Amino acid sequence: MWSGRNNDYFELTGQAIAEEIERRRSIQRAKAVKFSREQVEQSRKIAHETEAVELERLAVLGQIPQAEYKARMAALEDHADERTWQETPDTP
Numbered sequence: 001m002w003s004g005r006n007n008d009y010f011e012l013t014g015q016a017i018a019e020e021i022e023r024r025r026s027i028q029r030a031k032a033v034k035f036s037r038e039q040v041e042q043s044r045k046i047a048h049e050t051e052a053v054e055l056e057r058l059a060v061l062g063q064i065p066q067a068e069y070k071a072r073m074a075a076l077e078d079h080a081d082e083r084t085w086q087e088t089p090d091t092p
């Protein structure tokens with residue numbers, strides 16, 4: 001019948017397969033996280049650009065004073081700079 005040696009082989013093979021599956025899942029999760037972060041950043045960039053265009057439109061139409069336009073654009077840029085600095089990883 002089966003010897004103890006064969007049982008060890010099947011146990012080690014099963015363990016190696018389980019470890020490989022776990023490794024691949026880990027890689028998939030890392031890729032999904034990276035993709036998700038890229039999507040969030042792209043979405044924020046689009047929102048920032050949309051807000052800047054809307055401010056410019058309001059200023060051109062005279063619906064907001066030039067000083068308010070400049071102040072809000074400066075605040076928008078400061079916020080974008082802050083967000084970029086916070087999201088930059090510390091690793092080289």
